[in-house]
Amino acid sequence: MKYNMDLEIIIDPGAGPCFGVSRAIQLAENILNEESELACLGDLIHNKTEIDRLIQKGLKSIGHCQIVEQSKKKLLFRAHGEPTSTYRIAETFEVTIVDATCPIVKQLQEIVAQECAKMKKVNGQLVLFGDINHAEVIGLKARCDGKIGIVRNPKDLETIQTAKPTVFISQTTKFQSDYNKLITAFKQKRKTDQTEHYPFKAVNSVCKQVAKRDKQLKIFLKDLDLLLFVSDPKSSNGNELFKIAKRKLPNSFFISSPDEMEKIWFKQGQKVGISGATSTPIWLLEETANRLKEMFRE
Ligand code: SF4
Incomplete structure (x- = not known):
């Protein structure tokens, strides 16, 4: 030629795509090879071209207010996970949950719940590095009854107290370099505020895949x-x-x-x-x- x-x-x-998203797509395609339609809660992947391809196969995205319409039908939960309340609502309406939550996100949800319980006992705080509207962040926040400070960058640390035991956690899809910058900025703030004696821990939760x-x-x-x-x-x-x-x-x-x-x-x-x-x-x-x-x- x-x-x-x-x-x-x-x-x-x-x-x-990362392992979690690829796994969710595979789960959806396996079902769509057998069945003509499958509902997914939100967009399965943040890519319109890929979504359009899956729509051709029978996938449809629905919102949380449409869960009831899936009564006695299957509903796919995507890789970034869901708050516990979504599981309860789906169970109430006898929806068959196809849970494609990434195992790494599941593990992080458990870590958030554990750290949240520990921080409650010592009047401490959990700070999550993430995007407030991201599905994973919404799911993680719910594991701590919403009592979690969300920061997107070092500037947002202005709203975070340093005179408290503190645990930092990152959304899995953030870059390690940006998380490191945030941790360094918080340590500097503790120094300036002379609060370095308060316990501080940063959970290494950035996914190795990204x-x-x-x-x-x-x-x-x-x-x-x-x-x-x-x-x-x-x-x-x-x-x-x-x-x-x-x-x-x-x-x-x-x-x-x-x-x-x-x-x-x-x-x-x-x-x-x-x-x-x-x-x-x-x-x-x-x-x-x-x-x-x-x-x-x-
Ligand atoms: S934890 Fe990693 S593999 Fe899982 S969905 Fe997030 S980025 Fe993807």
């Missing part, structure tokens, strides 16, 4: 001339990773589908990398690579 432009195209070996994604991406970018970053614009992880990529390699382009690629971006002999968010399916990265080859076929 002849091409009118030679490009070296490489897919990022570290890209693709902890090093920022570092891996930086390594992947090293010899590239151009990056195609494929992600849903609504993916917070995708937006964070793209910011890192754009800083390192200004010749980086954010696309949500291969249709958005433009011929004028590419030059003869370039080494083009294709990467994506932790919610971007591998098949979409492969399709982007194939469509790029197709674009320059003679």
Whole structure:
């Protein structure tokens, strides 16, 4: 086959959905191979293209107020988990729960419940590094009766007291480097406030699957001339990773589908990398690579 432009195209070996999300998708597909329809509580993955593919197979996303409609039917709980109240409501309406909560998230929910009980006894506090509206954070917060301080960045620490026993926990999908910065900032605040004698612990809860994604991406970018970053614009992880990529390699382009690629971006002999968010399916990265080859076929 002849091409009118030679490009070296490489897919990022570290890209693709994490184990928890892949497992949830597999569970859904197994059911949809046998049944014509399956309801999922919220979007199974933060990627519209992948959701559209699953909708074609019979998946439908429903909200919490529609749980009652699933009475005597199956309802999938996604990888990021649900508050205990959702399980109670589903049981009340005799919904058959298909629980795809990631085992790592389940374990973290238990840790939050245990640490919460310990902190209650010593008038201490739990601080969670996460995004307040993220499904995992909502599920974790519920394990501590909502009594958990949520911080998104070191600036938010202004609202957190230091004169108390404190346990830090991170949402699993955060970057380790950002969690470390937050811990360092809190330790500095304790020093300034002269409250270092209060017990402090940071639970190492950033998931190993995503902890090093920022570092891996930086390594992947090293010899590239151009990056195609494929992600849903609504993916917070995708937006964070793209910011890192754009800083390192200004010749980086954010696309949500291969249709958005433009011929004028590419030059003869370039080494083009294709990467994506932790919610971007591998098949979409492969399709982007194939469509790029197709674009320059003679
Ligand atoms: S990021 Fe890690 S903990 Fe969170 S769902 Fe994926 S595999 Fe599970």
